[in-house]
Amino acid sequence: MTPVTQAPAPRGMFGTVLVANRGEIALRVIRTLARLGVRSVAVFSDADAEARHVREADVAVRLGGGYLDIDGILAAAAATGAQAVHPGYGFLAENPVFARRCVRAGLVFVGPPPEAIEAMGDKIRAKATVSAAGVPVVPGGAEPDDDLAEAAVRVGFPALIKPSAGGGGKGMVLVRSAAELPEALESARRTAAAAFGDATLLIERFVEGPRHIEIQVMADTHGNVIHLGERECSLQRRHQKIVEEAPSPLLDEEARARMGAAAVEAARSVGYTGAGTVEFIVQGTTGDYYFMEMNTRLQVEHPVTELVTGLDLVELQLRVAAGEPLPLTQDEVRLRGHAVEARVYAEDPSRGFLPTGGRVLALREPEGIVEGVRVDSGLAEGGVVGSGYDPMLSKIIAWGLDRASALRRLDGALAATVVLGVPTNIAFLRALTTHPEVVAGDLDTGLVERALDDLLPSGEVPEDVPVAAALLLHHGRVPAVPATADPWEVPDGWRLGGAAWTVWRLESRGGVVEVGVRGLLGRGAEVRLPDGRTARANLTLAGDDLLVTLDGVGRRYAWAKDGQDTVWLGRDGEAWALTRHHLGDPGDRAGAGGGGDGVVRSPMPGTVLLVKAAVGERVTRDQPLLVVEAMKMEHTVTAPAEGTVTELRVRAGQAVDMDAVLAVVEVTAEGGEDGA
Structure with missing residues (x-):
């Protein structure tokens, strides 16, 4: 194939750059463009019309075909006078066809040449290429x-x-x-x-007990290639990175120089320019390392490198794309301190990390609140998190003079983060980053799976949480009244013999509990706790802060309401949703795809990928019935018990909500025929 070279770069920095991405990725690029005085153009799908990146860019253009719409992106660039396109990461960032189309349209693609993307995008070809350059491969x-x-x-x-x-x-x-x-x-x-x-x-x-270490490289169009140190990415689940840090606690200066040199050679072998990451699998006990792949784009975890080098990688990308030489040599690269990043996902760890969704009812992020903390986020209060895109919501990054202080700051930042309305993995991240093996730096890619039982939330709701929810609901129904009010007009439930109890039945993931409230908040109200004990209670509201005092001991929460009957409460990085339960018991609900009543529900919002059963088919317990896909993750939904499939309510390709009924299995009675 005839090589396609970049169009000649304009003199100096670009005047307008289109960012072909969304969410926190687009916002990260827009932030650097704004600092450099470069006009930014955002693109958006119909689902993202109100998203933050649309509001914060200088110009925004709708894409009828979504973020993979190459023709739409090029048309938007032409209409807005963009000189360059930054692809971010994901979507079209590593698509050589897109890179070529940009160049042929007279645009500068802020990334490597299409030939380099092709060479490294094909893992088979990439291994052969770097092996020929002397880089060890698996x-x-x-x-x-x-x-x-x-x-x-x-x-x-x-x-x-x-x-x-x-x-x-x-x-x-x-x-x-x-x-x-x-x-x-x-x-x-x-x-x-x-x-x-x-x-x-x-x-x-498969290398047993491996560590995942990657090297950040930068290359310009003048033949200069350098590396900016490594990132440790060994904390993973299902091969997906969760927590990354720089530098690695495994490498010393000699090992860093050796792996860095190998990464530079890998980049040189394909004529690379711009920012790229060479990933290695490392045998932790021997230090032997093998090339895995090269990511020909900016990485999600690039902020930890920025914090320890003091460099803005997006700015370097833009300057290289504009034809400038790298502003530093390898000898001038310095690493200072330590940085750790945690990825906040819309997922439920207690349900097998299934993707979640919902409207963001309340949001607090710790940048500017916790020292040494940076937040890259696409979240905004009122925004809707759907199932159409990757579930990562934001990244929380902490820097410290040493690894221990960086980890402490990260834990404080996670504890100060509040996302209400969308279940997240924040509490799981706190458990992971404070785990003894993580604190000691004894990492490998299997650590999370081995320690999973210790990292997952118990599922139990602390006793004070439903009490706080009941008091909040009670306050909404019986607001505080002035001390001078006519006592006969005070709606406190008083009757001969004393005030009556108002009983609030609240359902959460922990089950259904009852909390009684009597009297008026602020006038010596009482609560009856779920275990039957009573306590004096008070409630103080200040915006989205809630202070609940029981027998003189106060606890503070973030709070939000979803409709009239559901209360969200957040504290120390955890969040709970509690719903007023009006009548009767909640009954059997299908958890993780099945239930004792034979009703099979969707464990997450998504799309039915496959239907593996048919109406009338006899099935056994745990037999696969359907496959639901959301955010490029598959989940197999199984039969809750032995029986016969009597209903299939969905078909392949159909979108479904969380807990939507997918199928019904008539359960075989123990010791008899169906229904006997």
Whole structure:
């Protein structure tokens, strides 16, 4: 294929740059553009018409075809006079077709040449390229040259299946035996085709107890290539990074220089320019390292590198794209202090980390509140988090003079973060970043899975939380009255013999509890706790702050209401939703896709990918019935018990809400026929 080179860069910095992305990614780029005095152009889908990146850019253009609409993006660039396009990360950032189309339209693509994207975007080709340059690679096999079943035998188990065109851990499957291989290949191939448009797979030896360490490289158009140190990305779940830090607690100066030099050679081998990341798998006990892949874009975790180097990587990208040489040499790169980043996701750890959604009812972020903390976020109060995009909401990054102080600051920042209305993983992140092995720096990519039982929330709601919700609901019904009011007109439920109890039945993930309230808040009200004890109570509201005092001891919460009957409360990085339960018990609700009543519900908002059962089919407990996909993650919904499928209410391709009924299984009575 004839190489496509970038159009000549304008003299000096660009006047207008279009950001072909959304959310916190777009906002991150827009922030640097604003600091440089460059006019920013945002693009948006219909779902994002009210999003923050649309409001904060200088100009915003609607894309009828969404963020993969290349024609729409190029038209928006032409209409707004943009000279360059910054792709961010995700969507079209590593699409060589998009890069070529930008160049042919006379736009500067803020990224590497299309040939470099192609060379490194294909994992099979990338391994061959860097291996020829002397960079060590993991033993394995790849399609179409290898039969993966035979390659797996040659590589040995455990082995890791990967989409050749993939990234971000999507479609990667760990296989521990030959018996698991057929189903694993089917799942990986389906995900690869759906997520990347290419079902080609490769298989590699799985390095036991590995650490994931990546090197940030920068290259200009004048032949200069440097690295900016490493990032440790070993804290992962399902091959998806959760917490990243710089520098790595594993590497010393000699190891850093050796791996950095290998990363620079990998970049040189494909004529790279701009920002890129070379990822290595490292055997923690020996220090041996192997090339995994190169990400030809800015990484989600780039802020930790910025905080320890003092460099703005987006600014460097823009200056390189504008034809400027890098402003520093390798010898001038200095790492100062330590930085740690935690990714906040719209997901529910207590339900297997399934994606969530909802409207952001209340939001507090710790930047400017906790020292040394930066927040990259696309969240805004009133915004809706849907299932159409990746579930990452924001990144909280903390810097300190050393690793211990950075971790302490990160924990304080997470504790100060409030997101009400959308379940998140913030409490899980606090448990992870304070785990003894993490604090000690004893990391590997399997740590999260091994320690999962210690990291997951118990599911129990602290006793004071429903009390606070009941007092808030009671206050809404019986507001405070002046001390001078006519006592006969005070709505406190008083009657001969004393004030009556108002009983609030509240349902949450922890079940249903009752809290009694009598008297007036501010006039010596009483509460009857779920365990039957009573206490003197008071409530003080100040905006979205709530102070509840029980027997003289106060606790503070963030709060918000969702409608008339649901209260959200937040404290120390945790959040709870409690709903007034009017009559009767909640009954059997299907958790994680099934229920004792045979009703099978969707565990998350998403799209039905596959229907694996039919009406009238006999099924066994835990037999797969449907596959629901949301945010490029599949979840298999299984039969809650042995029985017969009597209803299928959805079809493949249908969008469903969380807890929507998908199917009904008539449960086989124990010891008899169905329904007997």
